[in-house]
Amino acid sequence: DGGITQSPKYLFRKEGQNVTLSCEQNLNHDAMYWYRQDPGQGLRLIYYSQIVNDFQKGDIAEGYSVSREKKESFPLTVTSAQKNPTAFYLCASSSRQRHTEAFFGQGTRLTVV
Amino acid sequence: AQRVTQPEKLLSVFKGAPVELKCNYSYSGSPELFWYVQYSRQRLQLLLRHISRESIKGFTADLNKGETSFHLKKPFAQEEDSAMYYCALKIQGAQKLVFGQGTRLTINP
Numbered sequence: 001d002g003g004i005t006q007s008p009k010y011l012f013r014k015e016g017q018n019v020t021l022s023c024e025q026n027l028n029h030d031a032m033y034w035y036r037q038d039p040g041q042g043l044r045l046i047y048y049s050q051i052v053n054d055f056q057k058g059d060i061a062e063g064y065s066v067s068r069e070k071k072e073s074f075p076l077t078v079t080s081a082q083k084n085p086t087a088f089y090l091c092a093s094s095s096r097q098r099h100t101e102a103f104f105g106q107g108t109r110l111t112v113v
Numbered sequence: 114a115q116r117v118t119q120p121e122k123l124l125s126v127f128k129g130a131p132v133e134l135k136c137n138y139s140y141s142g143s144p145e146l147f148w149y150v151q152y153s154r155q156r157l158q159l160l161l162r163h164i165s166r167e168s169i170k171g172f173t174a175d176l177n178k179g180e181t182s183f184h185l186k187k188p189f190a191q192e193e194d195s196a197m198y199y200c201a202l203k204i205q206g207a208q209k210l211v212f213g214q215g216t217r218l219t220i221n222p
Contacts, residue, residue: 030208031208031210033210035212040122040214041214042119042199042212042213042214042215043157043199043212043215044212045209045210045211045212048208048209048210050207050208056207056209058209059211090157092157092210094208094210096208098145098164098205099145099162099164099165099203101147101159101162102149102159102201102210104156104157104158105156106156
């Protein structure tokens with residue numbers, strides 16, 4: 001069953017703790033993305049990766065970190081430096097070919113208390 | 114900087130009425146533009162892409178480079194069209210994919 005999987009679906013953490021969100025794809029896609037979805041603000045790009053061992057900051061990278069050690073995996077760490085971490089996080093992947101679509105995971109809702 | 118703007122956060126129309134969801138972009142290169150849709154409790158998914166120039170579920174979108182717009186249109190709205198719609202711009206080479214703020218479309222019976 002091909003696709004992109006995010007885990008867990010819901011995550012609770014105490015303030016001040018780092019937390020890592022998982023994103024795995026078996027679509028053989030080179031490019032992967034992390035977005036934050038807040039009501040009224042759409043999808044804001046956190047980090048993206050064109051290829052293994054490479055990643056770039058998006059528009060709201062502060063307080064987040066990523067790694068891309070394997071083609072299939074693009075984990076996102078929400079650090080204690082992120083001022084407002086409670087949000088819905090979406091991961092996506094796409095081929096590098098022109099005009100190809102991105103495929104999305106089902107998302108992780110992170111709540112920091 | 115690359116940017117996508119959807120001026121309407123909410124749009125409500127009656128069933129059978131025409132629908133137009135606006136999208137404007139800012140990009141100096143050759144754009145790749147997409148419309149994505151998110152139905153209730155479903156994943157975000159592609160609706161259509163500008164290069165295809167096709168109609169999907171009755172929706173069409175034309176790229177207007179002069180006005181830097183990519184508006185989504187449907188002549189006769191249906192209740193099942195109620196969803197969140199996002200316009201997206203992909204930067205080739207860099208593979209950066211940016212989205213607009215989204216428009217929540219509600220079709221009233």
